[in-house]
Amino acid sequence: MADLLIDVGNTLTKIAIWEGEKARQLFKLPTLRFLSHPELLTEKLKSFIWKRVGISSVVREATDALRKIFPNATFVSANLNLPIKIDYKTPETLGADRIANACGGLEFGESFTVVSAGTAVVIDLVRDSVFQGGVIFPGLKTMAKALTLETSQLPEIETLQRFQIPGKSTTECIESGILITTIGGIKEVLKIYETDTILITGGDSEILKKFLENAIFVPDLTFKGIKRILDENYGKLED
Numbered sequence: 566m567a568d569l570l571i572d573v574g575n576t577l578t579k580i581a582i583w584e585g586e587k588a589r590q591l592f593k594l595p596t597l598r599f600l601s602h603p604e605l606l607t608e609k610l611k612s613f614i615w616k617r618v619g620i621s622s623v624v625r626e627a628t629d630a631l632r633k634i635f636p637n638a639t640f641v642s643a644n645l646n647l648p649i650k651i652d653y654k655t656p657e658t659l660g661a662d663r664i665a666n667a668c669g670g671l672e673f674g675e676s677f678t679v680v681s682a683g684t685a686v687v688i689d690l691v692r693d694s695v696f697q698g699g700v701i702f703p704g705l706k707t708m709a710k711a712l713t714l715e716t717s718q719l720p721e722i723e724t725l726q727r728f729q730i731p732g733k734s735t736t737e738c739i740e741s742g743i744l745i746t747t748i749g750g751i752k753e754v755l756k757i758y759e760t761d762t763i764l765i766t767g768g769d770s771e772i773l774k775k776f777l778e779n780a781i782f783v784p785d786l787t788f789k790g791i792k793r794i795l796d797e798n799y800g801k802l803e804d
Contacts, residue, residue, distance in 0.1 A: 566617070567582050567616060568583040568615055568617045568618070568619060568792060569610070569615040569618045570583055570618075570788045570792060570795075571618070571619070571620045571631065571638075572620075572622075572662065572788060573596060573599075573620070573621065574623060574684065574768075575623060575624060575683070575684045576596060576683065576684055576768065577595060577596060578594045578595070578596045578606075578627065579593050579787075580592055580594075580606070581785070582613060582615060583788065587785070588785045588792065590788075591609070594606065599627065600626050618637070618638035619639045619641070619792060619795035620635065620639070620640050620791070621641040621662050621664075621665045621791050622640065622641075622661055623661055623662055628640065639794065639795050639798050641661040641791060641794055642661060643657060644657075645797070647664070647794060647797065648793055648794075648797055649667055649668055649691060649694050649695065649696050650694065650695045651695075652695050652697055660687075662681065663679075663687060663699070665790030665791050666679045666681055666689065666764075666786050666787055667696045667790065668789075668790035668793045669786045669787060669788070669791075669793060670691055670764050670786065670790070671694065673762050673781065675691075675692075676692045676761075676762065677691055677760055677761075677763070678690055678691075678754075678755060679691070679699075680765040680766070680767075681765075681770075682765065682766070682768065682769040682770045682773050683768045684706070684707055684768075685702065685703060685707065686702050686703070686750070686751065686767075686769075688700045692760070700754050702747075702750055705743055708747070712739060730745065744772075744776070748773065748777070751773070752777075763777065763780040763781065764780065764783050764786060765777060765780040765781070765782055766782075766783050766784060766785075770782060770784065
């Protein structure tokens with residue numbers, strides 16, 4: 566039985582089909598483009614067949630659009646039956662992606678850290694299957710964009726691959742500064758959390774994983790979580 570899984574982030578909307586034991590990513594759409602042309606999604610899905618739909622969305626407008634397209638879908642939230650407990654002051658504001666990542670991480674044990682590197686870097690702690698909260702700071706591209714917006718002479722950074730200290734050009738200085746700030750921040754949080762298992766996911770995880778030698782790269786972590794939550798709730802929700 567195939568499941569359609571949709572992960573809406575601030576930058577990209579990712580779509581996968583879960584068949585057997587894993588997710589097969591079908592395609593990605595820029596979230597803003599999807600919001601402007603929702604028909605793109607249904608057009609691209611015409612040739613696929615599924616029984617259930619699970620959705621994680623952090624963009625309210627996208628959630629509204631998807632509810633119209635998939636009225637019987639399961640939308641990830643703290644109100645669902647979850648395989649974890651949530652220890653958070655405002656669970657209603659907890660991002661669906663953070664919930665999904667925490668649930669997906671159970672495949673690797675009951676205690677772990679999730680480093681999700683995208684528009685923001687989010688470092689969440691799960692201990693004994695209880696979501697404990699986390700830390701959020703700007704992502705790589707968000708930092709680069711902020712520097713460009715707030716300064717008149719610093720160049721716009723297109724890629725963040727080089728790590729040269731001291732930098733020998735303004736571009737190298739900015740790239741290295743952003744990377745060392747992000748890597749240093751992640752490592753400081755990991756020291757506080759003290760978990761043996763570190764999972765890294767998100768759009769910039771491929772850049773950061775080489776600096777976090779003990780981290781397990783799990784690009785489909787959010788899909789794993791959506792699938793697990795879908796299994797927990799399918800047939801238990803009201804139509």
